[in-house]
Amino acid sequence: MERVMEKPLKLIAVDGPIGSGKTTLVKMLAEDFRGNAVFEPVQNNPFLPEFYKDRKRNAFKTQVYFLLNRYQQQCEIKKHENSDSLVICDYTFLKDAIFAEINLSDDERKLYQTIFNLLKANLPTPDIVIYLRADSKVLSQRIKKRGIDYERSINEAYLSALTDAYDSFFLNYKETPLLVVDTSSVNYPDNPEDYENLKREILNHRGGTVHLIAR
Numbered sequence: 001m002e003r004v005m006e007k008p009l010k011l012i013a014v015d016g017p018i019g020s021g022k023t024t025l026v027k028m029l030a031e032d033f034r035g036n037a038v039f040e041p042v043q044n045n046p047f048l049p050e051f052y053k054d055r056k057r058n059a060f061k062t063q064v065y066f067l068l069n070r071y072q073q074q075c076e077i078k079k080h081e082n083s084d085s086l087v088i089c090d091y092t093f094l095k096d097a098i099f100a101e102i103n104l105s106d107d108e109r110k111l112y113q114t115i116f117n118l119l120k121a122n123l124p125t126p127d128i129v130i131y132l133r134a135d136s137k138v139l140s141q142r143i144k145k146r147g148i149d150y151e152r153s154i155n156e157a158y159l160s161a162l163t164d165a166y167d168s169f170f171l172n173y174k175e176t177p178l179l180v181v182d183t184s185s186v187n188y189p190d191n192p193e194d195y196e197n198l199k200r201e202i203l204n205h206r207g208g209t210v211h212l213i214a215r
Contacts, residue, residue, distance in 0.1 A: 009033075009127050010081060012202070013092045015170070016132030017162045018154070019139035019146075021183050022090040025132065025198075028188070032199065035086035038077065040070065049150035055158070059103040063112060067096050067119065074123045081124050093123050094175065098165045128177045128205055131170040134184045136160040171209075178209045186212055 012029065014022045023039060030037035042048065047062040074093050100112045134142075136159040143151050143159075170178065179201055181188075188195040201212055 008084070009086055009203075011077065011124055011126045012086070012088045012128055012130065013126035014088065014090050014130045014132065015092045015095050015166075016183070017134070017139060017159070017166050018151070019142040019159075020132035020134050021142075021189065022132060024189050025130070026088050026090045028195065029199070029202075030088050033086055033088070035088045038073065038087055038089040040066075040073065040089075040091050045069070052150050052153045055103055056105075060108045060112070063096075063100055063104060063108075064115070066099070067112070067116060070096060071119045071123070078122070078124045089126075092126065092129055093120060095166075095169065098162075098169050102161050102165050126176050128179060128202060129170075129173070129175075130179045130181060130202065131166075131173075132181050132183050133163070133167060133170075134182065136163045138184050139163065173209070177205050177207050179205055179212060180209060181212045
């Protein structure tokens with residue numbers, strides 16, 4: 001498929017709550033666009049299982065671990081920003097603040113925000129962000145289906161708060177071109193027409209926010 005954007009894509013970021021389909025889409029796009037897929041090593045976070053058991057007690061250390069891991073990974077991406085290669089990443093660095101907002105206490109959030117602001121200043125900016133959204137009940141079904149042990153304790157109340165926080169953040173997002181995909185209705189893994197439509201929107205997107213509509 002020929003690219004029609006005004007400049008070549010260098011960095012695509014795919015984001016969305018747990019169970020929204022980020023990993024699947026990044027793999028598909030990396031193969032089709034011959035890009036380098038970058039995945040956040042979520043399961044390497046040693047605090048994550050305990051976080052889902054007791055979020056209040058374990059939130060800050062879990063959050064800071066993620067923040068520093070994401071920062072290191074984004075620094076590696078920045079080293080290659082002058083090359084001709086395309087990078088497709090399964091998160092945005094800015095979304096880290098979403099989790100801080102819903103999980104940290106006021107005092108923890110102030111300290112976290114200080115660290116976050118220091119780190120974000122020199123990181124690469126995506127050419128386009130793809131926000132994958134879905135209803136919390138749909139996400140819950142997907143999470144149960146994939147059967148990861150530490151995710152079993154995720155309840156629907158937390159998922160509902162998370163999806164609301166994601167919507168609030170990304171539906172007011174102005175940093176880069178944004179493509180919003182409702183994965184409850186757009187079935188790109190199983191429907192070739194949906195996937196081709198999604199790729200077309202990515203390549204044609206020139207600015208602002210576009211909501212992908214299932215055909």
